[in-house]
Structure formats: C-alpha cells, structure tokens
Amino acid sequence: MANSIIQWFMTAMKGLPPELIVFVVSMIPIVELRGGIICASLLGLPVWRGVLFCLLGNAIPVPFILLFITPIFAWLKKAKIFRPMVEWLEKRSMGKSEKIQRMEFWGLTLFVGIPLPGTGAWTGSLIASLLDIKFKKALPAVYLGLLIATVIMCTVSYLIPSLVSGALA
Numbered sequence: 001m002a003n004s005i006i007q008w009f010m011t012a013m014k015g016l017p018p019e020l021i022v023f024v025v026s027m028i029p030i031v032e033l034r035g036g037i038i039c040a041s042l043l044g045l046p047v048w049r050g051v052l053f054c055l056l057g058n059a060i061p062v063p064f065i066l067l068f069i070t071p072i073f074a075w076l077k078k079a080k081i082f083r084p085m086v087e088w089l090e091k092r093s094m095g096k097s098e099k100i101q102r103m104e105f106w107g108l109t110l111f112v113g114i115p116l117p118g119t120g121a122w123t124g125s126l127i128a129s130l131l132d133i134k135f136k137k138a139l140p141a142v143y144l145g146l147l148i149a150t151v152i153m154c155t156v157s158y159l160i161p162s163l164v165s166g167a168l169a
Helices: 002-012 018-027 032-042 046-058 063-076 082-092 099-101 105-113 119-128 135-168
Strands: none
Touching: 018 032, 018 099, 018 105, 032 046, 032 119, 032 135, 046 063, 046 135, 063 082, 063 105, 063 119, 082 119, 099 105, 099 119, 105 119, 105 135
C-alpha cells in the first residue's frame, strides 16, 4: 500500500522539485519517513538531501499532534458523524500502546524507530498524547525514533542497493 501511495505522489507531483516531493510524502500518515526515504532513493536524491527533507517533513507534524490531537478528538467526538472514526483511531492506536506504557520514553522511541507497518511518528505521537505522556518526554522520544528509523531506512534504500549493484558490476 505504501509503495502505491509513493508511486501516486511521484506521478501526481511530476515536474516539482524532488525535494518537495520527498518532503510532502514524508508528512503523510502511514507513509511518513519510511516512504520518504524510499521515494528519495527512487528519485535519485543524494542520501544527505533525502534524509534532510524526510526528517523535516516527518518532524513538523509531531509537536502539533502531541499538543492538539486530544482536544481535536474531544471536539470531533461531539459530532455523531466523526465519533466512530475518532473512536476507531483511538482504539487502534491504544491497541499498540502496551510497550509504550511500560517503557514510556524508550518504548515510544523504539515504536517510532523500528519501521514496521502501523508504527511511526504519527501513531507514536497519537499514542503518547492519548497516554498523556508529557510533551517534554514525548517530543525527544519521537525525534530520536525518527533518527533510528532514518538509519534503518537509509541502509535498506541506499546502502544495500549500492552494495548489491557494486557486487553485480
């Protein structure tokens, strides 16, 4: 699913600077930094430029999610039309919160940092907010997790392909 979203964005944003495409892809929930790094690699951006725009794109929404998602959800729940969606998002996010509850800072860091489906900065920030983890603790945990995810994804998207193509040459 993430690959088809990335391909759609690359096609829809054709003609725009690759950095902008990577930045926007990295801001999108579900795809996030993981998809942004893959996108940067496919667009031929040097690793340092890809990382810079991916980190910026994925990091910008985090403080807003941590600070405002709980009151936004409370407000949306007042409307019958949005209540089921918000409750589903909360239930789905809280279903992944066990390790974060136990380990707080390091649990949140690992949740964001290990690139598995359903993890990432958006979900990690939502869970931190729903668990009422203090902003001072949650923000650095999410950002550290982003750095870990960056190293993993750069290895998968840049280093391994270059080693394989070098070995095949």
